Amino acid sequence: MPSLEQLLAQVGSHREEMVEALSELIRIPAIGPESGGSGELERSRYLRDILDHSKFDDVEMYDALDERVRLRLRPNIIARRRGKADQTVWIVAHMDTVPPGDLSAWSTPPFSPRLVDGKLYGLGAEDNGQAIISGLFAAETLMSTGVELERGLGIALVADEEAGNEKGIRFLLQEGVFKPGDIIFVPDHGTPRGDEVEIAEKHILWLKFTVTGRQVHASRPDLGINAMRVGSELIVFLQEFLQRKYGERDPLFTPDRSTFEPTKRLQTVGNVNTIPGEDVFYFDCRVLPRYDLDAVQSDITAITDIFEQKTGARIRVEPVQLTRSGRPSDPEGEGMRALRWAVQRVLGVEPRPVGIGGGTCANFFRLAGMDAYVWQTIEELAHQPNEYCVIDNLVNDAKVYATVLAALCCGSQFKA
Ligand SMILES: [Zn+2]
Structure with missing residues (x-):
């Protein structure tokens, strides 16, 4: 059985691959039709390909009908690894981005990733590419250790987050993908120190x-x-x-x-x-x-x-x-406790629960009666020109989520 230290070292050893995967993501536009884009289809194919070569038991597409885009579909990807219990721990991230806005405000083209001083520049690098890549590598590294999962582990990569969620997380909730008792993490809001967990929205x-x-x-x-x-x-x-x-x-x-x-x-x-x-x-x-x-x-x-x-x-x-906002997530729930422990362990800070003006995918889980926790380490550059992702944040978030998943899915098997 590996120790937590070994798991974290393994996550860290994937640094170059994570940068490469995020760079590739940035090259594939995923702008919604309300902003003149053609949706997430191409980007979803790239991610689907990664997931098909991963250790997940099954990878399913949930396509929502949308007359406004080519092939009329907005893709959502659900990847699952079964556990002994009929309960799943999820990481939820969104594939779509907003449009780049005024191109003259960008010092490099928004779809041409550029790595400078430990920062990877590109549209959607931080919102929400960082979450997609750190979530994937956290899950894959944990599964690669060969540990048996007590709870199931899931990754949901969703469409249509920037413009209403109807073809994304709301569609998946209607389809019954998530079950009461599942524990949900949504890395789509945070601070540069990683010291806040969002548990409520207005x-x-x-x-x-x-x-x-x-x-x-x-x-x-x-x-x-x-x-x-x-x-x-x-x-x-x-x-x-x-x-x-x-x-x-x-x-x-x-x-x-x-x-x-x-x-x-x-x-x-x-x-x-x-x-x-x-x-x-x-x-x-x-x-x-x-x-x-x-x-x-x-x-x-x-x-x-x-x-x-x-x-x-x-x-x-x-x-x-x-x-409408759902009931705030339990500040002492199991997901919150695991996250708090992991953040302390990896980053050495104690995150506190906060509420924000909204809105993330987490709210729709709360409306459906599930607890969802929003955490990541970001510079808060979403929707700005010259958006970038700090590579240390990308890797550290993967370490934190690997720790969270280990605690919730493998419990006692990991030696802390
Ligand atoms: Zn976002």
Whole structure:
């Protein structure tokens, strides 16, 4: 039976292969159709090939139908190694990326990996390539020791995380891939020191407001209804009202309160001397899980009704995104204890449980009644130009997850 030290040394010996695998991943674009991309198919074929040559017992594809992409499918890969118990420990990572944005902001092309000073540059290197590669190597190294698994071990590589999860983790949950009692890890949020485990997320509510007044010449405001003025008053009133009414604080989260922020506003008139007949703006609300989103929405409706009566304008409110948050994961659950122990053992820091403004795949497990823990060591460069992955983080995350899997899947067999 190998010792934990030997297992960690074996993970470390795969450093070059991990860099190579992540480089290859970066070369294969996996952008969703809502951003003009063709999805994850090519990338999934590369990963499928790695998994077919691994020690997993079975590798299955769960293809979600999506009319918007070539071959009309969004691929999800489920790799499993059976254990004695009918319970599985999962590492879940997403294959898709956001688009690169302004190419002139990238100092090297986003799909051409470049290794400089221990950092591998490329789109999706950190979000979520690091998790895919560290998860794969953690699992494969553990399985290569030949130990018998008490619990099963699974890797889920999912599509469509950056734009709603409908063809990804939500699809897999509907398909019944995961079972109550499974323990889930989602390496898709973290800090540079690896000292946070995310166990809770806020509700997410994005709203679009359209205020319709009456457009007139700016010299005759009394003849019209200035939609921008109505909209502006509404923005200030809503923000203050909601912030006060839903004002409880929870130190688990940063920031420790619900937030209700006006964000995007459309230009409706192009000249100075016209009173706008329309005003369009958006709110991004992140609400503590203790509150009911329906109550927030009915308060907003009541307020817009009053504004309509008072001003004569018409106000339409449409949700652009509504994601309820599940019950926070148990901060003393078995998954959390194993993770805390592994992080201490490998990195020498004690991670603390935190909540974030959302959202990761973990939330959908929590909504389904499962505990999910979000941990990795990252520079927090997701969605930025010149995104990179620190190779030490890549290798250390693999060591931490190999330790977690050893503790949960092989229990007593590993000599600590
Ligand atoms: Zn991500």
